Every structure is written in C-alpha cells, then in structure tokens.
Amino acid sequence: MKTVNFYFSTKLTFDDYIHDHSFALRIIPPETENQHILSCSLNISPYISTKQTIDAFGNNVTSGYIKDDHRFLDFEIKGYDEIDSEKHRTDFMPCYLYQSEYTTPDKDIIKFYLQNKDKCNSSNIAERTAFFSDLLSEIIEYKKDVTNTKTTASEAFALKQGVCQDFSHILLSILRLDRIPCRYIAGLAFCDGETHSWIEYWTGEHWEGFDPANNCPVNDDYLIISQGRDFRDCAIDRGIMFGRYTKQLQLVRSVLS
C-alpha cells in the first residue's frame, strides 16, 4: 500500500473565440477496491457550473457547457490517495471479451496470434498475458509522434511502433482473440511524465493490471483515472465547440509523487 499525490492539468487555447462549447471530462479518479481517494479537487476555468455522472464503465464524468465567447479552457485536478494493488476489483462486464473499435484485429494481427498462441504452453491467464506482452515488447518499438489518438491496434501493429496507448490496444486485441476479457485503463504512473495507459485482464474472478508498454505487471505506482473497452471510452477530455478558430493548443502536465 502506498499513499500518493496526484496532479493533472490541461490548458486548451484557441486562436479565435469559440462558443457553444460542450465538454465531458473523465478526470476524477474512481474510488475502487484498490484505490482510496483521500482528497480530490477539480478546478475549471473559465468558471462554469458542471455536473457529475458515472458512465456505463464506472468512470466519473464531469460535463459542462459554455455558451458565451471564450478562448481557453483550463482544468486541473489534484489530490492524494492510497493505492493497494494487492486488493482486487471485480466490476466485470461481458462486453470486455469482445473486440471494440480500436482493437478489432486485421489479418496481420490474427496471423500473428495464430502463429504464436500455441508457443505458450500455459493456460494460466496471467502467464498468457505476460507471454503475449513479451512478444510485443520484442517486435514493437516505443516511439513518440508516429501514432496519434486515432491510431487503431491494426495500424500501430503495421507500423511496429507507438506509445503506451498503442501497446495497450494491440495487447487487448490479442487477448480478446485468446478469449480473455480485458479492458483499457487510462491513468497516471510514476514512470511517466504524461498520462499513461495500460490494461487489465480478467482472471475469471477479478481484474489484474498489466503494463504492456513497460512489459510488467502494475503495482502501487499506478493511479487509475478511467477505464473502458478502448481509448474511445476513456478519453480524459472531449469537447464540441463552434467558432472560427483554426488552431487549438493543448498543454498537459501530470505528476504522481
């Protein structure tokens, strides 16, 4: 068990006024069996009223609407919590067994899976997950700026390069081919200066975390912010706005200490 401080902020700036701006943030860490939120505060500027809901996947959703002209949206969250990766979560949904938008495999991923599935002679789910992650860490290179938030598992697999989000999507795709239910996690980790992504697989009784980008099981150094079938369900901020802006600049800072 570990007590950690977390801080995350985003500054969105536009080069012209925008209006009728609706947004949905998945940024408040959920209270779960293995993370106990001791304190948490969210600040949004410009000041507007927001509402909280919990979505189908158990994420805290903060939604808001800014009608009048504005040129920026800043939000920051900070707090501290206790993480205990020895405790286990059990919030299962059957849809996690099925491929989703980002994970649907193309024929190359299927071929890769079929060529390798029997090389792991264990039927133990933890061992199979570690086996597939090992394989990926050999053939996929961690590299920034070659993929983006729209890159699917198949696209990243073809590139053989990507960041944590891509590693997660490819591993999810392969585990689902192996009939192992698994989900995407967005969060903060000690090893990373930005938001991080990893996966959880279902053992049959509970969820276990695994970090394919670092090819290791997760421990108390990981704070979950959101979860779902893939990145689509977990996006930390999403918005729709109107105006004549041409550019949008986003600055992100995150710390887990």
Add this chain to the structure above:
Amino acid sequence: MSAEINNNQFTQAVGSADEINELLRRYGVKFGIYKNGTFKEQFFPFDPIPRVITAQDFISIEKGLVQRVNALNEFLFDIYHEKKIVKDGIIPEDFIYISSGYLAQCEGITPKNKIYSHISGIDLVQAKNGEWYILEDNLRIPSGASYPLIARELTRIACSDAFTENKVVDNRNYAQLLKDTMDNANCGGIRAILTPGRYNAAYFEHSYLAELTDSVLVQNDELFVEDNILYHKTYSGGKTRIGVLYRRIADEYLDPLNFLPESLIGIPNLMEAYRSVNVGIINAPGNGVADDKGIYYFVPKMIKYYLGEEPILKNAPTYLPFYSEDRKYVLDNLDKLVIKDVAEAGGYGVVFGNELSKEKLSEFKETIIAEPRRFIAQEVIDFLDLPILDNGETVMRKADLRAFVLSGKETKVWASGLTRFSRNPNSFVVNSSQGGGFKDTWVLSR
C-alpha cells in the same frame, strides 16, 4: 375484398385514386431514397384499394403484438442490467455482444417507467392459409405511420362518404396515442421531435407528426445540454426545457461525446441528461440489440422466458447457421430458403436461394460457413397477394403490414398500419427504399 365493405363506396374510393395521389403530391408526401450515391426524393405511390383486416383477425393480431412488444421491452431492460436471459442459457452471449445494435454505453441506464421501445414497428405477413407471421421487429426508428394517416385523411376529402357507410375504425387517434406515449416518457418539459433535416428520407413524416402531437420540430443546432438538462434555444435568446425527445436520428449520431465523435447532427452530452433521467428519449438508445435479425430467432423464447406465455403470433420458420444442426439444414436446402444478412436493413442483403446460380450458391455456402453468425435463413412464406391498381387494371402483388405498437401507460396497437406492396410482380421485397408503394390499412370495427 370483404363483403362487409360497401361496394359502391369502395368503387368511389378507387375512382378518386388520381385525385388522392394529386393531393399527396400537393401535400408534399415524399419519400427520399439514396440511389447510386445521390439523394432522390420521390413520391411514395399510393394505391387506393385498402387492405382490410376483419375485427376478429385484428383482435388476435393485437394480443400477439402487445405480448411481443412487452417481452421485447423486458429483454432490453434485462440486457442492459442483469442479463438473466444470457446467464440462464436462453440466448448465447455472442448474439448480444457481437450485435452492432448493442451499445455498452447504455449499460445500467434505466429510462423512465422502464420503457425502451415506445414506438415499435412490427412487420407481418399473412400467409395464404390466413395465418399471420412476424417478419421483423423495428425498435429503433420505425417510420411510416404518417402515410396511412394522411392517405385516410385525403380519401376522406376526395370521397367524403367512404367512411360513413363502411365500418372502419377511425385511425386519427394515432396523434393522441403518440402524444400519450410521449407524455408518459416525459421527464418534465416540452415535447420535441428531432429531425436531421429536410434531406432525410422521412422528413415529411417528422414535420407531420410534430404538428399532430403539438411538439416542436427541432434540429440539433437549436438544442444544448446544460447542467444535464436538455434545452431548446428560443428566438429571444432564452431557453425552454425539453422533457421528451422523439429523435429521428440513429443512435450512433445522437451524442458526439458518447458515440461517433464526427457526428454533426447530434447533441453533445445528451446521454448524460438521459442517464440522469432528465429527458426521455424515444426510442431508447441501444434498442438495436433487440431487433437484430439474429435476435429475432429468440423472440418466441423471450416471450416464454419473461412472460411465461406461449407466443400468440408465430415467427417465420427461421434457422441460425450459428447452430451446427441448423447450419447443416441451411446448407442442404439453401436453394429453397431466403437468407438475410443480419447487418443490413431496408430490404438490402436479402437473398433468395432459388434465384442464385449454381456457382453463386456454392460461393454463398462458403460465406455462410466462414461467417455463420452473419446470417439467418428463413423458409419462404407463400404470402397472400393483395389487389393493386396498375394503370386501371387490378393486379395481384405481394404485400406486408407494418403494425405500430405504442408503449405508454399501457401497450396499445394502433388499429391501422402501413401496408407496403411490391410493384414488381416477382418480388417479395416490399420496402419503400426498394421502390414499392403503400396502401391504407382498414381495420373493421365489427
């Protein structure tokens, strides 16, 4: 033609067909279709000879439809909550989660009064032996109720005493039924009908139903969600709360922050307002999991499971290649069956085995073996032909019936419906998107 219809009056109604089609044109009763990538608006041809359903027949259809829609609503609640029907092994899990109509984002949402399908369009056909069969359930955005309504109204104008002598149940109550259904789903606020705009195939219907139910007809740019409440922007710059939204756009476009991010016709954060039960959405998002062609097979089982009753209306005999026993039958009898691709709608993806060449048949068998979950196979029902007028001559054509079932405080069947017919003498496909026409449906009051 039923003997109970007064022949003189009927002839008079037929005589005014041209006049009614002219009135329909003037009213702008159109049906838009996409053909070869371009949008074309065409008149939905009206045939003046009504389909007549006897009072006795209607009573049993009515009971069967109420039973079916009640079971489908129970199913939707179950699937988005406990999933007992899957746990109890009645429906294999794959059929739920591979269905494109299943929306994980709707898990755990309970709409007001637990009603998911407020307006159900159930397609039936009558076989030559008189028995009615269910062909398809439409629980997303079933369209077409406005056509028999307006045709009836225009017939009344063109031929004023057709209904004084014939004992036909008045179908004008659809307006009240729909209004009551909307009010039952209302979470506090005005009624609104959301249209994607005038280039939509059913725009005529959207505006007509808005007028009938005293709802505002809106497009997405007039709406916004603030504090999880859906508002309509008023001309003076103010806002009016919407309590129930009868949306005529598909689930995936409904809320760009929850579904397709590129949707330009949706309302951001509508799902948050809906989840908070601050607005009713007609029909509920996620209903597609219940009207999937693969799930259709299981509806009679749902009726037994949820209601403990025997199904009153039969499905057309259906096989699922997913089950090895059914697959064998389908592959052995493909030339006699009709095969439907579960992902397609509107009469697309329907193949009649007897129309395929030998090579195509064996090609198709390969496809079924490779993707068994993608298809259902049905026996071809030899359904009753109905008379239609073709250049002054009466000819017989295939026709189906879309019955409208409205679930408000109670589940009610509208005593009318849309009869669609194929204009092609050899075709069994009657969808309006395939160029068919329509008839009014008369339910006799005794």
